[in-house]
Amino acid sequence: DAGVTQSPTHLIKTRGQHVTLRCSPISGHKSVSWYQQVLGQGPQFIFQYYEKEERGRGNFPDRFSARQFPNYSSELNVNALLLGDSALYLCASSFDKGQGEEQYFGPGTRLTVT
Amino acid sequence: AQSVTQLGSHVSVSEGALVLLRCNYSSSVPPYLFWYVQYPNQGLQLLLKYTSAATLVKGINGFEAEFKKSETSFHLTKPSAHMSDAAEYFCAVSPSPRKLTFGTGTRLTIIP
Numbered sequence: 001d002a003g004v005t006q007s008p009t010h011l012i013k014t015r016g017q018h019v020t021l022r023c024s025p026i027s028g029h030k031s032v033s034w035y036q037q038v039l040g041q042g043p044q045f046i047f048q049y050y051e052k053e054e055r056g057r058g059n060f061p062d063r064f065s066a067r068q069f070p071n072y073s074s075e076l077n078v079n080a081l082l083l084g085d086s087a088l089y090l091c092a093s094s095f096d097k098g099q100g101e102e103q104y105f106g107p108g109t110r111l112t113v114t
Numbered sequence: 115a116q117s118v119t120q121l122g123s124h125v126s127v128s129e130g131a132l133v134l135l136r137c138n139y140s141s142s143v144p145p146y147l148f149w150y151v152q153y154p155n156q157g158l159q160l161l162l163k164y165t166s167a168a169t170l171v172k173g174i175n176g177f178e179a180e181f182k183k184s185e186t187s188f189h190l191t192k193p194s195a196h197m198s199d200a201a202e203y204f205c206a207v208s209p210s211p212r213k214l215t216f217g218t219g220t221r222l223t224i225i226p
Binding site for chain 2: 004031033035041042043044045055056092094096098099101105106107108
């Protein structure tokens with residue numbers, strides 16, 4: 001089975017622009033979570049979606065939004081990009097068996113804001 | 115709030131030597147703990163997880179971790195380091211379903 005896939009792999013944007021990142025979960029997984037990993041730091045939780053509804057949100061501004069589609073794929077949108085948004089954005093999927101369940105991560109999208 | 119602290123941002127060991135990566139947790143309830151590995155320019159791969167079934171947890175690639183409540187620790191070990199173990203290692207706790215809170219990571223370097 002294919003793992004979690006993310007597109008694009010790399011992206012370069014200018015300050016003030018908008019970006020959309022995409023994620024396809026492992027087949028059968030209904031939950032998708034998004035994380036931001038700034039260089040040299042651990043991943044930070046942004047959003048979690050299950051059955052197309054937002055079930056959790058981290059400490060990120062409203063410029064960050066996401067949605068989940070009927071096929072359980074997901075998009076992360078970031079508006080009005082700032083230099084500080086440069087990071088590796090990771091998507092993770094899970095079956096949603098509850099707390100303690102492992103998440104499976106994609107390879108990430110590296111966003112560079114200039 | 116549940117959190118984890120990784121001691122040592124960089125660890126270097128000789129090939130064949132013991133690997134010990136330290137992680138301490140903060141939680142008022144029994145935590146769900148994880149170790150992930152990240153190779154350069156890749157996503158995270160699960161090494162092992164603790165869910166209270168057993169205090170000694172065995173993972174992939176010869177790694178294991180022991181949950182010690184008295185020390186609030188969940189250190190990762192491997193008896194003999196291999197060159198392919200060079201990577202970034204992250205300890206994480208799950209404070210709620212489908213959410214992980216990560217430590218700052220430990221970069222492991224293997225000396226030939």
